[in-house]
Amino acid sequence: MPAGERRQQILDASAEVFSRKGYRMAAVSDVVDVAGIGRGTFYLYFDSKREIFLELIEEFFRGYARLLEENHRHLEEAFDVQGKVLRTWRDNMLRVLTYHKDNPHLTDIVYREAMGRDEDFSARVSELSELAREKLVAEFQMMYDHGMMRECDVEVVTSIVIGSVIYLVMNHLQQGNDADVETLADMMVEYHIRALIPEVGNVDRALRSALGK
Amino acid sequence: MPAGERRQQILDASAEVFSRKGYRMAAVSDVVDVAGIGRGTFYLYFDSKREIFLELIEEFFRGYARLLEENHRHLEEAFDVQGKVLRTWRDNMLRVLTYHKDNPHLTDIVYREAMGRDEDFSARVSELSELAREKLVAEFQMMYDHGMMRECDVEVVTSIVIGSVIYLVMNHLQQGNDADVETLADMMVEYHIRALIPEVGNVDRALRSALGK
Amino acid sequence: MPAGERRQQILDASAEVFSRKGYRMAAVSDVVDVAGIGRGTFYLYFDSKREIFLELIEEFFRGYARLLEENHRHLEEAFDVQGKVLRTWRDNMLRVLTYHKDNPHLTDIVYREAMGRDEDFSARVSELSELAREKLVAEFQMMYDHGMMRECDVEVVTSIVIGSVIYLVMNHLQQGNDADVETLADMMVEYHIRALIPEVGNVDRALRSALGK
Amino acid sequence: MPAGERRQQILDASAEVFSRKGYRMAAVSDVVDVAGIGRGTFYLYFDSKREIFLELIEEFFRGYARLLEENHRHLEEAFDVQGKVLRTWRDNMLRVLTYHKDNPHLTDIVYREAMGRDEDFSARVSELSELAREKLVAEFQMMYDHGMMRECDVEVVTSIVIGSVIYLVMNHLQQGNDADVETLADMMVEYHIRALIPEVGNVDRALRSALGK
DNA sequence: TATGAATGAGAATTCATTCAT
DNA sequence: GATGAATGAATTCTCATTCAT
Numbered sequence: 001m002p003a004g005e006r007r008q009q010i011l012d013a014s015a016e017v018f019s020r021k022g023y024r025m026a027a028v029s030d031v032v033d034v035a036g037i038g039r040g041t042f043y044l045y046f047d048s049k050r051e052i053f054l055e056l057i058e059e060f061f062r063g064y065a066r067l068l069e070e071n072h073r074h075l076e077e078a079f080d081v082q083g084k085v086l087r088t089w090r091d092n093m094l095r096v097l098t099y100h101k102d103n104p105h106l107t108d109i110v111y112r113e114a115m116g117r118d119e120d121f122s123a124r125v126s127e128l129s130e131l132a133r134e135k136l137v138a139e140f141q142m143m144y145d146h147g148m149m150r151e152c153d154v155e156v157v158t159s160i161v162i163g164s165v166i167y168l169v170m171n172h173l174q175q176g177n178d179a180d181v182e183t184l185a186d187m188m189v190e191y192h193i194r195a196l197i198p199e200v201g202n203v204d205r206a207l208r209s210a211l212g213k
Numbered sequence: 214m215p216a217g218e219r220r221q222q223i224l225d226a227s228a229e230v231f232s233r234k235g236y237r238m239a240a241v242s243d244v245v246d247v248a249g250i251g252r253g254t255f256y257l258y259f260d261s262k263r264e265i266f267l268e269l270i271e272e273f274f275r276g277y278a279r280l281l282e283e284n285h286r287h288l289e290e291a292f293d294v295q296g297k298v299l300r301t302w303r304d305n306m307l308r309v310l311t312y313h314k315d316n317p318h319l320t321d322i323v324y325r326e327a328m329g330r331d332e333d334f335s336a337r338v339s340e341l342s343e344l345a346r347e348k349l350v351a352e353f354q355m356m357y358d359h360g361m362m363r364e365c366d367v368e369v370v371t372s373i374v375i376g377s378v379i380y381l382v383m384n385h386l387q388q389g390n391d392a393d394v395e396t397l398a399d400m401m402v403e404y405h406i407r408a409l410i411p412e413v414g415n416v417d418r419a420l421r422s423a424l425g426k
Numbered sequence: 427m428p429a430g431e432r433r434q435q436i437l438d439a440s441a442e443v444f445s446r447k448g449y450r451m452a453a454v455s456d457v458v459d460v461a462g463i464g465r466g467t468f469y470l471y472f473d474s475k476r477e478i479f480l481e482l483i484e485e486f487f488r489g490y491a492r493l494l495e496e497n498h499r500h501l502e503e504a505f506d507v508q509g510k511v512l513r514t515w516r517d518n519m520l521r522v523l524t525y526h527k528d529n530p531h532l533t534d535i536v537y538r539e540a541m542g543r544d545e546d547f548s549a550r551v552s553e554l555s556e557l558a559r560e561k562l563v564a565e566f567q568m569m570y571d572h573g574m575m576r577e578c579d580v581e582v583v584t585s586i587v588i589g590s591v592i593y594l595v596m597n598h599l600q601q602g603n604d605a606d607v608e609t610l611a612d613m614m615v616e617y618h619i620r621a622l623i624p625e626v627g628n629v630d631r632a633l634r635s636a637l638g639k
Numbered sequence: 640m641p642a643g644e645r646r647q648q649i650l651d652a653s654a655e656v657f658s659r660k661g662y663r664m665a666a667v668s669d670v671v672d673v674a675g676i677g678r679g680t681f682y683l684y685f686d687s688k689r690e691i692f693l694e695l696i697e698e699f700f701r702g703y704a705r706l707l708e709e710n711h712r713h714l715e716e717a718f719d720v721q722g723k724v725l726r727t728w729r730d731n732m733l734r735v736l737t738y739h740k741d742n743p744h745l746t747d748i749v750y751r752e753a754m755g756r757d758e759d760f761s762a763r764v765s766e767l768s769e770l771a772r773e774k775l776v777a778e779f780q781m782m783y784d785h786g787m788m789r790e791c792d793v794e795v796v797t798s799i800v801i802g803s804v805i806y807l808v809m810n811h812l813q814q815g816n817d818a819d820v821e822t823l824a825d826m827m828v829e830y831h832i833r834a835l836i837p838e839v840g841n842v843d844r845a846l847r848s849a850l851g852k
Numbered sequence: 853t854a855t856g857a858a859t860g861a862g863a864a865t866t867c868a869t870t871c872a873t
Numbered sequence: 874g875a876t877g878a879a880t881g882a883a884t885t886c887t888c889a890t891t892c893a894t
Contacts, residue, residue, distance in 0.1 A: 240887090240888060240889080241888075241889060241890085242888075242889090252890090253890090253891080253892080255890095256889095256890070256891080261889075261890080262888095262889065262890090263889095
């Protein structure tokens, strides 16, 4: 089997195992059993249990960062087109939810396991979280600067939105709770638009624009 | 030393240790060192490391549940008084944030550590989280039933609010992030009132009523 | 059992095991079996297998260094007394051989195991060997300076004597080969006096003086 | 590449690696890396790590035994020629030192590593050492029988000489300690002649004869 | 009640050897 | 012949828990 595939196979197995048992409870033994390989083979591809766990986290944030940058670009472009911003923001939210839904194990690992204070990797996790957060702050700042948000503390607002996304994902998109991701995105967007719109009188128009109805 | 005090002393020590090092990294050894007792003494008061951890979690949720019930009662009573509901809701939010701020170790343990999938206690944590969630759902349902919320999915809204609270607490009230809890409560309440108010035209009045300005 | 005794008990057991099986082949498991203690108990007293091995080596060289200093002092004092030097040198040699005979396990470990290139401790072993060697060089230099040795390269002579001592110890005093240590000392002393005496004509007198016959 | 050459190439690589890292620390991996061959190729030429190590030791002792036999023959022949014995003995010593100097890796392996108690090969090493020793004992016995040595314990004397040779080699001819091998041989021979000569009055003549001065 | 030395099950990791290509 | 990916037995070390004092 080609080295790349074998590596991915082990990554996949470990994602499943870490998600199911948690980092500490998961033994390398469990991972190799699921991957259907020998104990030593694991160490041909990864230096340690810690390393593969970090790799999964990096993988999640790599994809997430890419997505957020894409979103950022879409939003920037949307400002040039009349009435496009909110619709774009809604599409961005949909992509964020979809990303989590499509990567249930990684999502689980990042939001449940990696948060834990494990001196082995909590520093790196904080760093990556912070990077993601900064991208979101930038996005909100941009909307704020374009007068699309009422007077508010952008940092706090970002926390509110991120928290609501994470909690929504964990409660409605994980573990068989497969709510319809489009509906959830619409609800989220409506919620935050109502909360943030500068002129409440424009709410209906804004919602129509964002949700395409 | 009286048994009760000794027990609490150990609980306090373990809260600090678990919060600092995490459940898995924290050794019983660390706890007894901080508590200034012998290794065996620990086991006179608690059956196991798992048990004391669960006890801390129960302690957090016991206090939280009491608070939420109190909040619920206040809200119920508020419905009888003209223009009191939103102000009460704001007070409730303040109490929720204050509770977390006043119990930083327990907050840390519950939201960072206890989330982890550990067969030792994740079942119980889910159960307790669910109980807390149900109380919040009930509160929102009550507001909804009184026509204080627009047409929406109460479950989803509850998730959004809970997520925003947790993330705000973890990012703005933990670890030396000493934001002013009243200001945060006001921001939160304004945010969610704007998002949820049935008639957007009444927003200013609602905010004035809620925030007492 | 007092901590000091327990520690010594483990040291003794490990000396026996390391001497019998060698550092690499000896498992911590073997040591605790011989000591009659639990696996974890070992780690209450020593940080690692490497550490206890180094401790044994340090123990050997600590005793050896003390002995060599004592010898040095005796020799210095002997220069003040007519006809005492060679006799003292013979007593010193006897003490050296006796030290090795009395510490068979440590001797075995130092000369057979510790010589091996193990990056874990070979540096420290070299350092200690060098210290012992320097003391012996000093002793020979002192005799040389007092005109008790013919013109020669003191470094080379020291190597010759050390080598002969080690090989004699390993072949005649180890593993049940318990030759009489006094006889061996006499043979050694006679050998080296003959090899080193400045005036060959004085040999008989020198030997009589050294061997007390 | 012809099988014989390939085999020797691996032997050379392993000699270097074992000498540098020691038997236990050296991985088969290191050997194949140095030899520039594949992992499996190693096992086409040698059954195991143990086997190649033993092979190196056998190689050392094969050469050494050959040399000692040659020395023995020279000595036997020397007895027929007036005043030739000591000169021959000196030449023999020179060849012994030269052999070690010319085979630094094997020397290192035999005297540092192979001494270790490793059930894998220590029995064989003892056997080979004993064979070499016996040849040297025979040589000394022959000299003793021809009245060229004073009354003494030949076994002990052999130990002394072997020990001095080994220690001299390890301290003055290994690892960049590039002493002149002829000078060392002369010093050694002078030392042992002085120590062993039956009539001390003949020492000067003996030394002149041995060292050719 | 309080103690802390002792325990041993369990986990991560290494590396000599095999074998399908 | 040559290769190197795969293997798994074996080893070191940790730490929650017990129990004799």
